[in-house]
Amino acid sequence: HAASAAAACADARLAAARAYRAAGALAKAIGMARLGIAWPGATVATRTALAKELAEGYSGLALLSEAASAYAIALDGASDASDRGKLLGAVVPIWFALGSDAEAARQVGDFAKRFPDAKESGVLTLGVVQRAVDQERWGDALAAGKGALDRGYPPDVSVRLAVLAARATRAIHKDERHVPLAQVALRLAGDPSTLTPRLRSAWPDEDEAHQDRRLAQTLTVLGEAHFMVAEAQQRAEVDALRVPTFRGGTLGVFASTMLRPWIEKKRAAIEAVSRAYAAILDIQPAPPPRWVIAAGRNVGLMWAGFVDDLDGLGARHETVKNFRDAVRGLTEPYRTGRAQPAMRACVSYATKFQWIDPGVRDCERWLAKNYPATLVPVDELVPRLVAVRSLPLEPPLRPAAP
Structure with missing residues (x-):
């Protein structure tokens, strides 16, 4: 009975912390959550939920270091892939903001090894790889991204991982070794006519706006993959042909x-x-x-x-x-x-x-x-061009006979 009463007290503190946070009383929510975590009779599930409340309260006050510590407590008690993935999804941006990229990469790497086929593994790995690419830490980006390919992640995640790995490979080696990874991205994208429905079906719980954002990001990196392949072909087959003397x-x-x-x-x-x-x-x-x-x-x-x-x-x-x-x-x-x-x-x-x-x-x-009579160059960078004559909006990019 004593254990049940202690657990009930911890549950009551969890309910109070949630109520305070919902009302915007973050300081009181934090205090109640800290009391609940320290309560000796709290179950693992309750302590994990209290740590999550504590972390969200600290985040609301922009106390990022404290929030990261609270999320670490919550992660210790979370064993389910979905729950742990959600917690990591919340704390990884905080680690990035604190400059703790190594900790973020380590935790995400451990999660991906533990749950290699989970959708959350792909999303979290993509975040770590994108962060490394943005900071031009090409070796870290390649190590994390290349190992996550062909795991059956949603098409937007798989394609973006492959293209980021290709971008990192090109930056490191400065040759054509990135092209196979770009080709992997095109293979993972599959049939262009079915890409959109496949992507939307992979994220059924998201609203259309979020799905559209994923689609736009995927289409952009697909264009980059095609460009990488074509550019390598250009260097090998066109640029190498020198005019005879x-x-x-x-x-x-x-x-x-x-x-x-x-x-x-x-x-x-x-x-x-x-x-x-x-x-x-x-x-x-x-x-x-x-x-x-x-x-x-x-x-x-x-x-x-x-x-x-x-x-x-x-x-x-x-x-x-x-x-x-x-x-x-x-x-x-x-x-x-x-x-x-x-x-x-x-x-x-x-x-x-x-x-x-x-x-x-x-x-x-x-x-x-x-052809100076056709176009007048503009001097300032503006999102439009000044043309003397109207130009067709959709001229053929494909070659035509001269």
Whole structure:
């Protein structure tokens, strides 16, 4: 009977602490919770609930260190995956605010090992990885993120983990070792047409606004994954093709044996990479503006670089009779039929999505230099572009024949 009475007293203090906190009397709630935790007859469940009340009271008063200590007491008594995951979800941001990132990573890592398949493990790991990426602690981000792939987490969590791991790998190695992780992200995303219903079904208890936020974050990193893959392909297949050098001799022989084969190979490579970039446009239900514009910029710069290579070749050998005119004749169809539409696409998407960044400026400057009557460059960074002539809002990013 004494034990039952002691437990009942602890339960009464828990009820009082909850009532005080609900009424906004946080100081009284904290005092009552502390009394309940110290009560010798409190059960583990009651003491855990009291510690949670104490932590939330301290959090309400912005006493973060005290709140973290109280959450630690609650964690000691929580064994269920769901309860422990919720407590960690509350205390991890506090540890971040206190600069206790190592403690957050340790606790989340232990939880993920104990409950590897729990949805909460993925969410908490994602938070730790995102924090490390934001602070450019690339090694920590890669260690935590790479080990959490292929665990059957919801698609938004899995895809974001893979892309963050790819971003960390690229920052560490500065080569193409991040590309397989980007491809993992695309595989985990699965069929684009079913991504939205799969994501919503993974979070049935969330309202539509929260689900939409998850979807937007997922679409953005999917665009980044496609961009990583296409950019690596560009470096390997397009950037590596250097324009041949005319070392004298007959112009016709040089054109037929070296220049024209290079043009055909370079054009085919740019078209193939353009299709890889255009995959960003197929992201459903809507492609992410940032990566649509970045892809348009790179496609435009590939064609512009192609044209510039040929122009430079002609300029270097302008003393050779008919050489520069011959090269210009080869160049112009690509300038007007490929480079200009791609650059216009970049600027038009920026106009449509009200997004401007240095990449858009590259497109704008090229148009202003080569087609000054079409576009006037703006001098200040504003979320709109100033065009002399109206540009189509949805120009094709996919390659078309010149």
